[in-house]
Amino acid sequence: MNISSDFLRDPRVVLYIAAVALALICIGVFGLKFGLDLEGGSYLQLQLQGAVAQIDVTPEKILEYQFNATSVDKHGDSYVITVPGTVPATLPDDLGYPGAKIVQGGNITKVTIATTPESVVTNYLRKRMDADVKIVGVAPVQYEIRTNVTRESLNAILAPVGGSVPQGEDTFVEGLTPDTVDETKNVLDSKLNRLGLQDIKVRVVDNKFVLIDLAGMDVATAEDVVGKPGKFEIRIQTTGNDTVHVLYGDAVESVDIPTGDQNSAWSVPFTLSESGAQIFQKEAIDSGATKNPDAHNVIMYLDKDEIFSAPLAPELAASLQKAPIRSMEARVGTGDAGQQKAKELYIHLREGALPVNVNVVGSGQVSAALGKQFKFQMVIAGLIALLAVAGMIFYRYREKRIVLPMITTSCSEVVMMLGIWALAGWQLDLASLAGIITVIGTGVDQLVIITDELIRGGEAASVTAERSVKERAAAAAEKSGAGTKAAPAATSKVYLSRLSRAFSIILGAAATTAVAMLPLLYMGFGALTGFALIIILGVILGVAIARPAYGRIIGYILSES
């Protein structure tokens, strides 16, 4: 009997064996990765807030409103603003126009600023919304507002300057540009990586949700680390508890890796931009910090939380009195505590703020022990499912020669899927494991269709329990006009027509299952992607590789009996 060599000549069987072997190699080489709910850790779901809008407004009106001006004239690339009385020297700076020329004459002051109409709009929005605003489109000009904003709230902000969002669907679109989303993802990625957190996964869903998985960390810590990244600000203490604003994070040009060791103090070196250094010098002198550093701490805030507070070092104070200084360092303390603080400050300084405001829409944690328990339980569930299914098949066919190939085929489908998962480096989560178990269920269904089609072929009714499978198979083989010695039944016309009929049923069933699962790939912020993907791939692999091979194998086996 040389069934095995016949098997091996069939391309379907060869493909099947090769696929299973390849899957086993992949699993062995790359290993399986498990999701957060099986490994323990926490997750955060952030919504990136923002919108892209067109705006109808006259820049002159904005400047008139902001400066309380009597008139605003555009001369070339500049605006000349005429204001009755005097103008505080810092006003143009505060409004986002550094380098403005202020000329006072008699009862009026003329302020000249060099800027474009679009910048006037961006500056106004930035000021009013306390958020970053960027020009993202030309003709029509579109502004990306990187904070929580609605058409109504934007109109309300534009009302005092006589502006509005034009009517129409596409003049106000919630969400951010893909570039901004990418930028945010990169900032988060680098921020988490620099913290030395391993296995960080930052994913973007729908261009507005960012999902972050943090292994081995509770959710409170996770939120601390990423949940509320925000505005970095440097202020200087004036008198008592009062402080004056000096710089925002955008003035910090670069930050170097913390320096220090067990014996000396840890510090974070950073460099200010040129204009930033000038402002810093001016504020330090104005507040008196250069003369009396100890009474005027330099305080750094992140999201209004104090993260650093220390006086200027005496030598720095002395130099600042004479000239702007761009390179400074923040000293945070000694020992392990100092090192830890330096590490945090480094991140805060470096990523002053995410490019957009975020909102935590969901979060959670699973302990490692609980994850392990889930994993164990799913393995048990899988084994019980396999046994139950095997029991059902045995009950029906009462024939080892059918039950064994069925169960083997079903198991091999699971192996193939795991192989793909290992190769792709995808994570198996709780839902994916449930998907695997249901695939065992559907896979066996289809093997039952094939087997029944082959066994009972043309005879429509007569589910006579008395007739054993062997008899039916023998009848089938006879009908196909085949002898019983070799395995010609497996290639005969009748056999092939039955097999193709079985496959028309299977393909229909597989296609409906797969398409019904498609939406799940996108639903629930990716929570069920693994589940849907495993079912869809399981169905495809089963129909394309495992079931054709099973059809051949079971054909040989049946004709052998």
Place this chain on the structure above:
Amino acid sequence: MELEDIVSKYPPRLIMLIPLAIIALALIILGATYLSTGSPVHLGIEFTGGTLITVPATESEDAVAAQFAGYPLADIRNIGSMYMMQFGPMSDQDYTALVRLVNSHYANSEIRYMGPIYSKELQAQALKYLPLSFLLMAIVVFLVFREPIVSLLVVVSALADILTAAASMDITGVQLSLGTVAALLMLIGYSVDTDILLSMRVLKRKGAVEEKIIGAMGTGLMMTGTTIAAVLSLIVVSNLLYLVIPSFTRMDIIADISTVLIFGLAADIFNTWITNAQGLRWYMNRPKKAGRGHRK
């Protein structure tokens, strides 16, 4: 076999009254739930928003609940050496404090927070994707059969499965969660498997319709049987074993998926072999002048 008698002996129109009555009953249940809660099925915490915390504890329910007295605790349940607590909406600061409290008291906790945006988005997704999934399935069915009546029967049977499963959720108190939506979507694909088998056998084989139906039933019941066997083992492990073996714990998402699947599969047995089969019987045996699709 009684089912076989029903399938072949009584006139189809008479038997069809039963599934129609069941569909009507399901619609009434869903409608009544809609009127009382504003949604045809009870919405779980993922769709309403809130915080779900699971902690291992051997103390009494009251003792555990007392620890969280300062927070909006809405529900507490013992799930096998663990307590599962649901909290209503709270401020960010309260949430952070709650998380710290949980983590300082219990070593192995599970916490899930679902904010209002999350639940709103999820509701919108469910409303969009469930019908989409059904539509895609119906298109595939029509492509497979290219016979309007036969396809329609399959689609109607699937719809009846979903409605029955949803109504069963209302009766048994299973809430709509991410897991149950997944199960309903799966049911859309799953439930037509046996319908396709049945219709293919009836359309493509020779012989009396009744005999073909009974023949297909052998295979079809086996298919549903294996699936039910797989799903039952999921139910046992995710939702029952923890009652017997203390070290086991309840797995929500799995329990949700498998419970709905069981309802749906049970409904599917009925709808395939009564609703769809009787529809086919009527269609295939109808007076000849209608002609088309009659293959006998």
